[in-house]
Amino acid sequence: MRVPMLTFLGLMILGVIAEFTLDSFVQLMLIYVLINMILGMSLNLVNGFTGQFSLGHAGFMAVGAYVSAYLSTLFPDLTGGMGLVTFPVLALLGGLAAAFAGYLVGLPSLRLRGDYLAIVTLGFGEIIRVTLLNMPAVGGARGFYGIPGPTDWDLGGFVISKFLIGYAQAMFWVVACFFVIWRVVRSAHGRAFLSVREDEIAAEAMGVDTTKAKVRAFVLSSFFAGIAGSIFAHYANYLNPASFGFNRSIDAVIIVVLGGMGSLTGSLVAAVFVTLMPELLRPLQELVGVDVRMVVYSLCLILLMILRPKGLFGSKEVFELVRKYVRKTS
Amino acid sequence: MSEKLLEARTLTMQFGGLKAVNELDFFVNRGELMGLIGPNGAGKTTVFNMLTGVYQPTTGEVVFEGNPIRGLKPYQIARQGLTRTFQNIRLFRDLSVIENVLVAGSHLARYGLMAPVFETKNFRQLESEQYERARHLLDIFGLEGKKDWSSGTLPYGEQRKLEIVRALATGPKMICLDEPAAGMNHKETHNLMELIAKIRQEFSLTVLLIEHDMKLVMGICERIVVLDHGVKIEQGTPQVVQSSPKVIEAYLGVDEA
Numbered sequence: 001m002r003v004p005m006l007t008f009l010g011l012m013i014l015g016v017i018a019e020f021t022l023d024s025f026v027q028l029m030l031i032y033v034l035i036n037m038i039l040g041m042s043l044n045l046v047n048g049f050t051g052q053f054s055l056g057h058a059g060f061m062a063v064g065a066y067v068s069a070y071l072s073t074l075f076p077d078l079t080g081g082m083g084l085v086t087f088p089v090l091a092l093l094g095g096l097a098a099a100f101a102g103y104l105v106g107l108p109s110l111r112l113r114g115d116y117l118a119i120v121t122l123g124f125g126e127i128i129r130v131t132l133l134n135m136p137a138v139g140g141a142r143g144f145y146g147i148p149g150p151t152d153w154d155l156g157g158f159v160i161s162k163f164l165i166g167y168a169q170a171m172f173w174v175v176a177c178f179f180v181i182w183r184v185v186r187s188a189h190g191r192a193f194l195s196v197r198e199d200e201i202a203a204e205a206m207g208v209d210t211t212k213a214k215v216r217a218f219v220l221s222s223f224f225a226g227i228a229g230s231i232f233a234h235y236a237n238y239l240n241p242a243s244f245g246f247n248r249s250i251d252a253v254i255i256v257v258l259g260g261m262g263s264l265t266g267s268l269v270a271a272v273f274v275t276l277m278p279e280l281l282r283p284l285q286e287l288v289g290v291d292v293r294m295v296v297y298s299l300c301l302i303l304l305m306i307l308r309p310k311g312l313f314g315s316k317e318v319f320e321l322v323r324k325y326v327r328k329t330s
Numbered sequence: 331m332s333e334k335l336l337e338a339r340t341l342t343m344q345f346g347g348l349k350a351v352n353e354l355d356f357f358v359n360r361g362e363l364m365g366l367i368g369p370n371g372a373g374k375t376t377v378f379n380m381l382t383g384v385y386q387p388t389t390g391e392v393v394f395e396g397n398p399i400r401g402l403k404p405y406q407i408a409r410q411g412l413t414r415t416f417q418n419i420r421l422f423r424d425l426s427v428i429e430n431v432l433v434a435g436s437h438l439a440r441y442g443l444m445a446p447v448f449e450t451k452n453f454r455q456l457e458s459e460q461y462e463r464a465r466h467l468l469d470i471f472g473l474e475g476k477k478d479w480s481s482g483t484l485p486y487g488e489q490r491k492l493e494i495v496r497a498l499a500t501g502p503k504m505i506c507l508d509e510p511a512a513g514m515n516h517k518e519t520h521n522l523m524e525l526i527a528k529i530r531q532e533f534s535l536t537v538l539l540i541e542h543d544m545k546l547v548m549g550i551c552e553r554i555v556v557l558d559h560g561v562k563i564e565q566g567t568p569q570v571v572q573s574s575p576k577v578i579e580a581y582l583g584v585d586e587a
Binding site for chain 2: 001179180183184186187188189190191192194195198199201202203204205206207208209210216220315
């Protein structure tokens, strides 16, 4: 457990630097990058490592977001430093709820292959969105207001900002998600996932319970999607079913495909690209006068897929590519 | 000595109007090396698919070690100790050679989903045992030096060998080899046969072999079952089969003159 902890501490130092150097809008974007990283990595477990095709990731994110948000409104406002304790717990509960939803959806539908699973998960995502839209207890179409979230933490003159607490929470789960998936994939369980992707019939003949492997990957993936939803809910303090539409599922798929199916570090890089690119293109709108942002963004995606058809890193991790490059040049 | 390990009782496989295999009865004794031969399209691979649970036989029963296994999933049958290789190689192409072998033993590694995350002692120990075992198996087939190769990049003959190693890694009592020497030259085939004999000894395996190379089948099999159009037309020792008019007819046709 030393490596994950040191990684987290190292990244927290970057957070402190970001606290003093970046303006609040960029800080908000940074949190969104972290959320998308979790979303991308978790979907990669299903789409990249296990070779199934899920199109309903936003649905699981919504389950995690709404469940943890609803639970947090049941308790009195815990502000400041208390958040450091309560938010991970709430995220965990949201994640578990999403994992349960993943189990319910996965068990019957993972017997289906390829395109069929995509349609089922797509349908599930829409069902969740429409259900939330019609649920007065969580605001329905008006949206869910007043979700407690990170606040500035006053330590007698020394203030730890809302951003830093939110960053710590999001980064904690990014690191957790990364190491959990990284290590599970390199175990017997993960090799079962990979064998399902490679050849389901051969995997079965070698004693791999392919249905169980698929359900496990799907449940673990949904769990982290729920976590991402919980972080989103508490940092924004407001939820709207519209945030969990089809587009968000597509964003998650783009992150996975762009980064490379089966490349965790690829998902990390692609999450940065997918979150920041539309924002970076904003000045272009003023320059041209019309909103050509999404056109240019889409062109960038098309260009990248032509240049790197297997995603930025293919199924390799960035470390492996660096090692290969070093060996080639020396 | 002649204890039946596997028994097929009136196995029939019907695809629509076609009876691919028709009321087939045969058995394999423990420790035996038996051949299953027949002309193209005789239904040999269909038999393998029924034995290993890929197909559900239309009627009939398969008994393995005294237990009926018809209707079990392929992975359950594999875990009971009946495994196979594939005629058209089905390796996990994008995985490394050793990973291919490790997948096959993965049900033997008993640790929870979260054990690798916390790198528990149990996990580390089981994992190193698995690697040790996989390396040993690869070593027998001379593939240890290529353990980190991507399995799809191996030469053809070595891919065939890797399929056998992978099947062995499941810890089988019986292994069904579907044309293991297909596409190999004479020397490679000879080499492979010696290997099969060796692993049979070392792992006290029972082997059921589908093969086209007659010389090979006649050379190493103790008993042979001959299929033609899904029906068993002959069985017995290589000598019996070789001199059977029915078998000659099936392979060479009838002399019209």
